[in-house]
Structures are given as C-alpha cells and as structure tokens.
Amino acid sequence: MSNEQIEFADFFEASWDPCLRAVAAVAGDAQRAEDQVAEAFARAFASWQKVSRHPAPRAWVVRTALNTGMSWWRRRFRELPLGDHDVMVPANPGEDGSAAVLTALRLLPARQREVIVLRVLLDLDIGTIASQLGIAPATVRVHMARGIAALRPQFAPGMTKEINR
Amino acid sequence: MNYNTDHMSDDDVLSFVSDALSGVPVARPPRLEAVMAGGRARRRRRRISGAALAVAVVAGGAAAGVVVTTPPAGKPPANSVPAVGTQLTAWSVARQANGDIFVSVRELADPAGLQRTLRADGVPASVTFLDQQNPACRSYGRGTDQSLLVRIFFPQLAGGQPEGSTVATRGGVTIVPSAIPSGVGVQLAWTRIGKDLIGHQGLVQASPQCTGS
Numbered sequence: 001m002s003n004e005q006i007e008f009a010d011f012f013e014a015s016w017d018p019c020l021r022a023v024a025a026v027a028g029d030a031q032r033a034e035d036q037v038a039e040a041f042a043r044a045f046a047s048w049q050k051v052s053r054h055p056a057p058r059a060w061v062v063r064t065a066l067n068t069g070m071s072w073w074r075r076r077f078r079e080l081p082l083g084d085h086d087v088m089v090p091a092n093p094g095e096d097g098s099a100a101v102l103t104a105l106r107l108l109p110a111r112q113r114e115v116i117v118l119r120v121l122l123d124l125d126i127g128t129i130a131s132q133l134g135i136a137p138a139t140v141r142v143h144m145a146r147g148i149a150a151l152r153p154q155f156a157p158g159m160t161k162e163i164n165r
Numbered sequence: 166m167n168y169n170t171d172h173m174s175d176d177d178v179l180s181f182v183s184d185a186l187s188g189v190p191v192a193r194p195p196r197l198e199a200v201m202a203g204g205r206a207r208r209r210r211r212r213i214s215g216a217a218l219a220v221a222v223v224a225g226g227a228a229a230g231v232v233v234t235t236p237p238a239g240k241p242p243a244n245s246v247p248a249v250g251t252q253l254t255a256w257s258v259a260r261q262a263n264g265d266i267f268v269s270v271r272e273l274a275d276p277a278g279l280q281r282t283l284r285a286d287g288v289p290a291s292v293t294f295l296d297q298q299n300p301a302c303r304s305y306g307r308g309t310d311q312s313l314l315v316r317i318f319f320p321q322l323a324g325g326q327p328e329g330s331t332v333a334t335r336g337g338v339t340i341v342p343s344a345i346p347s348g349v350g351v352q353l354a355w356t357r358i359g360k361d362l363i364g365h366q367g368l369v370q371a372s373p374q375c376t377g378s
Contacts, residue, residue, distance in 0.1 A: 017191060041204075045201050046204035102186070
C-alpha cells in the first residue's frame with residue numbers, strides 16, 4: 001500500500017466508530033447512518049489530499065455523511081419527528097439510564113442534537129463546530145446551552161451518585 | 166419524570182451523554198478495500214467530468230451522448246495520417262498510426278460527405294449538423310453505460326490514465342473503430358452556439374437508413 005493508503009487506513013480504522021455513532025445519533029436512523037458514513041469515507045479517500053489536511057477530518061466525514069442523508073431525506077419528506085425504527089439502543093438499556101438520555105437526545109431539535117453530538121463524540125471545540133456547521137460560534141453556544149438544559153432533567157438521582165463519587 | 170439536577174454542571178451532562186452514546190453497539194465497518202475502491206471510482210468520474218467536456222445523458226429517447234466544446238479550427242494529432250481525398254475545408258478525417266480515427270470539424274457543411282468518409286474508413290456513422298435529425302436512427306442502449314462511450318470516444322481515459330492526464334479532444338473527436346460493437350454506429354451531431362462548434366456524440370443502431378450500412 002502507498003503512504004496515502006496507509007494513512008487513510010489508519011484514519012478509517014480509528015474513526016469509523018465515532019463517526020458512525022455521531023451520524024446515527026444526529027440522524028436518528030442507525031441503519032441509514034451506516035450507508036451514509038461508508039459513502040462519506042469513500043469520498044474522504046477520493047479527496048484524501050484535501051481531507052487529510054482538514055483541521056478536523058472526522059468532522060468532515062460526519063458532515064459529509066449528514067449532507068448525503070439530508071439530500072436523500074429532503075427529496076422525499078419534510079423534516080419529521082424521529083420515529084422508533086432503527087434507533088440507537090444502549091447495550092444494557094435498563095441499567096444506567098442511558099436509554100433515557102438517548103431518548104431525550106432524539107427529541108432535541110436537530111441543530112441542538114448536532115452540536116452536542118459533535119462536541120461529545122468528536123471532541124470538537126466551539127470554533128470548529130461553528131466552522132463545520134457554517135454558523136457563528138455564539139450560535140453554537142446558544143444551541144449547546146439549550147440542548148444541555150433540555151437534557152439535564154433527564155438524569156435520575158442514581159446517576160448523580162455516579163458523578164459525586 | 167424530571168429530577169432536581171440543577172447542581173449538575175454542563176460538563177457533567179455532556180459526560181453522561183458521551184457515556185450513553187459510547188455504550189451503544191454499532192455496526193462493524195465495511196471492508197477497507199471496498200471503501201477505497203469507492204473512492205477511486207469517484208476520482209475516475211471526477212477526471213472524466215473535469216476534462217474539457219461535459220457528460221450529459223439526453224432525455225426523451227435520444228442516444229446517451231457526450232457534449233464536447235470544440236473551437237472552430239481543429240488540429241489532428243501530430244502522428245495522424247490524413248486519409249487520401251479527405252482533407253476538405255469544412256472537415257477532415259485522419260487515421261492515426263494506431264488505427265484510431267480523428268475527426269475535425271471547422272464548418273458545418275456536407276454532413277453526408279463526412280458520413281460517407283467515415284463509413285469508408287470503417288466507422289458506421291450518422292452525421293448531422295445544426296440540430297437536423299435522421300428519423301431513421303434508433304439510439305443504441307438507452308442509458309448506455311458510460312464505459313462504452315469512453316472506450317469509443319475517449320481512449321485516453323479508458324486505459325486508466327494516471328492522475329493529471331487530460332483529455333485531448335479540443336478541436337476534434339477521436340473514434341476508436343475497434344471498440345464499436347457489431348450492429349452499432351456512432352452518432353455525431355454538431356451545432357453552433359455563438360462562435361463555438363458544439364459536438365455531441367452518441368451511439369445508434371447501425372442500419373442502411375441511419376448509418377448507410
């Protein structure tokens with residue numbers, strides 16, 4: 001394999017998981033997210049010279065995957081509330097309240113969900129999120145604050161004990 | 166049910182979200198080779214569309230074809246050998262050393278003569294100028310795969326050219342007679358838009374009424 005291919009292979013292996021989680025969490029459809037993310041990685045390889053120099057290559061992949069999905073979606077439907085099909089389900093839903101968190105995440109407005117997911121799964125700072133989404137950093141902060149405020153009441157007392165130990 | 170969680174910091178909330186998302190099982194990745202193959206296919210499509218031409222599929226039953234912008238005066242490749250009696254003012258047909266045919270159109274005149282000349286050089290063709298159509302022609306393979314068009318008209322691309330190569334079709338059209346399947350003819354249509362001659366290439370079913378053979 002060429003250096004380019006080796007570099008891409010390393011990136012792909014390390015990034016598939018977080019990118020897929022991010023897209024599935026934002027788009028709300030785990031099955032379609034798989035196809036979108038695979039397509040996005042193929043596009044990343046096609047433009048690897050550019051993507052490898054991007055300040056946040058994983059964010060590039062996630063954005064590309066989401067844009068692919070949104071194009072498909074827009075051609076067919078106006079934005080609909082997320083249904084229950086192929087949603088992300090925690091491995092052990094009853095044990096730690098994560099199901100409640102994921103449900104609450106799904107119910108957030110799309111932009112708030114997107115900002116939070118990019119922050120927690122790709123570890124992007126406010127400025128990078130802003131540039132990826134094409135919005136102002138101040139707007140990102142607003143979305144983040146509103147999303148966190150909506151999520152906060154979902155956490156049960158049992159969960160706060162985990163934080164306080 | 167909501168709980169009093171005002172004491173939870175924003176980072177605490179985000180940490181919980183991160184843990185919840187990280188615990189969700191996700192699908193295994195596809196094979197790396199498949200992903201890279203998809204990327205390489207994209208690069209090839211970009212090279213074709215980024216060259217000095219636009220690939221267009223003509224709707225309404227006409228042949229799938231390629232539109233090429235050609236300047237009025239064309240030059241055949243340096244190693245081409247002009248066929249006897251074909252160096253005319255309006256157009257020229259030159260057979261290259263490798264057997265390919267190079268057609269250069271400078272004026273939109275005598276399409277029938279060009280068609281006869283191509284047939285004599287082993288290329289069944291339907292040639293029309295200025296949006297004239299031959300109603301006897303039937304397109305070959307609606308939605309014909311682009312790879313056949315590339316093999317016939319853009320041999321430089323069909324061989325998997327290294328990155329950076331360009332399509333040398335300015336001023337003319339290259340036809341690869343050996344790539345034309347039996348029963349198939351090439352459709353060449355030129356029109357003028359402003360100062361430019363615009364060429365359209367496609368494939369038709371060969372017949373006496375359409376291609377003369």
